[in-house]
Amino acid sequence: MKTVLSGMRPTGKLHLGHLEGVLKSYIDMQDTYRAFYMVADWHALTTNYESPEMTGDNTLEMFKDWLSVGISPDKAVMFVQSAVSEHAELFLLLSMLTPVPWLERNPTYKEQRQELSGKDLSTFGFLGYPVLMAADILVYRAEVVPIGEDQRPHLELAREMVRRFNNLYGNFFPEPQEILTKYPKLPGIDGRKMSKSYNNAIYLTDDEKTVNDKASKMFTDPAKIRKNDPGHPENCVVCAFHRIYNAAACETVEAECKSGARGCVDCKKQVAVKINERLAPIRLKRAEIDKDPGMITGLIASGNAKAKAAAGETMKNVRKLMKLA
Numbered sequence: 001m002k003t004v005l006s007g008m009r010p011t012g013k014l015h016l017g018h019l020e021g022v023l024k025s026y027i028d029m030q031d032t033y034r035a036f037y038m039v040a041d042w043h044a045l046t047t048n049y050e051s052p053e054m055t056g057d058n059t060l061e062m063f064k065d066w067l068s069v070g071i072s073p074d075k076a077v078m079f080v081q082s083a084v085s086e087h088a089e090l091f092l093l094l095s096m097l098t099p100v101p102w103l104e105r106n107p108t109y110k111e112q113r114q115e116l117s118g119k120d121l122s123t124f125g126f127l128g129y130p131v132l133m134a135a136d137i138l139v140y141r142a143e144v145v146p147i148g149e150d151q152r153p154h155l156e157l158a159r160e161m162v163r164r165f166n167n168l169y170g171n172f173f174p175e176p177q178e179i180l181t182k183y184p185k186l187p188g189i190d191g192r193k194m195s196k197s198y199n200n201a202i203y204l205t206d207d208e209k210t211v212n213d214k215a216s217k218m219f220t221d222p223a224k225i226r227k228n229d230p231g232h233p234e235n236c237v238v239c240a241f242h243r244i245y246n247a248a249a250c251e252t253v254e255a256e257c258k259s260g261a262r263g264c265v266d267c268k269k270q271v272a273v274k275i276n277e278r279l280a281p282i283r284l285k286r287a288e289i290d291k292d293p294g295m296i297t298g299l300i301a302s303g304n305a306k307a308k309a310a311a312g313e314t315m316k317n318v319r320k321l322m323k324l325a
């Protein structure tokens with residue numbers, strides 16, 4: 001069995017964009033891989049070090065989101081990065097052999113520093129983000145890593161660190177391969193990318209009424225003003241949701257929209273029903289989880305212990321290869 005590792009920063013609750021993207025790969029891969037799924041709380045601190053209290057609460061919420069969509073602790077090791085100090089040790093050792101210019105050249109680093117210009121990110125920790133991420137992956141000797149497009153430069157850096165390590169100390173780490181999560185075209189309700197920071201997301205924890213509300217606010221074809229105006233479904237957010245959550249009827253929706261037989265108000269109501277159908281079992285599962293807070297604490301502790309055991313094995317070998325105690 002090959003090993004997969006992936007992580008998500010606990011910066012807020014998860015939404016449909018996550019569900020139809022990265023969470024799908026998590027769920028698919030837990031059956032056929034030795035799977036490690038990590039809440040990357042140290043990575044969250046690289047940008048949120050001024051408000052650490054957020055990270056703690058979000059970590060618990062993230063576990064609940066994961067469980068509610070069907071990631072199973074019987075199949076995957078679910079754990080918290082900061083509970084496995086071996087990641088920090090490997091981060092330190094990898095930093096010995098990582099040239100600073102590799103990190104400064106990283107396009108994601110440059111973009112993020114510009115985007116988050118309100119924060120002081122001239123820190124050592126933020127520059128070292130990809131080194132920590134490489135440590136996360138390598139400490140389980142993971143072969144595959146499902147990630148989003150923005151994380152590709154980080155994975156390339158991880159491979160460069162592997163090549164350098166293997167050259168210097170002996171062939172030990174596999175070069176991790178990325179699996180790009182194939183996001184279907186799921187926009188936010190305003191047509192931009194679904195994202196917490198755009199305030200356009202539908203969350204896994206949204207109740208039925210909230211979903212109805214958000215669906216009613218989705219952006220539609222601006223050329224379709226009256227019910228009987230012919231519309232252009234390709235320009236419509238509602239249609240994009242029909243494509244994913246109402247696939248069987250999607251052709252009808254498009255044809256009726258184009259011919260003017262369909263009005264936007266009804267169209268939105270229908271799509272809300274479908275989104276609510278998708279979320280119903282997730283809501284049920286979550287209600288079950290919330291009934292038993294002890295269960296989740298136990299589960300996190302046991303995931304952390306399993307991760308620590310696996311990471312500890314790797315570190316024994318790394319220390320030997322690097323002539324350390």
Ligand code: TRP
Pocket residue numbers: 005006007008009040043132133136137145146147151
């Ligand atoms: N940097 C990733 C993100 O923001 C999260 C992450 C941390 C990660 N460590 C990882 C992803 C290791 C894959 C593998 O999305």
Ligand code: SF4
Pocket residue numbers: 220221224231232233236237238239253257258262263264265267268
């Ligand atoms: Fe969009 Fe439906 Fe209105 Fe067509 S009828 S523009 S698909 S909401």
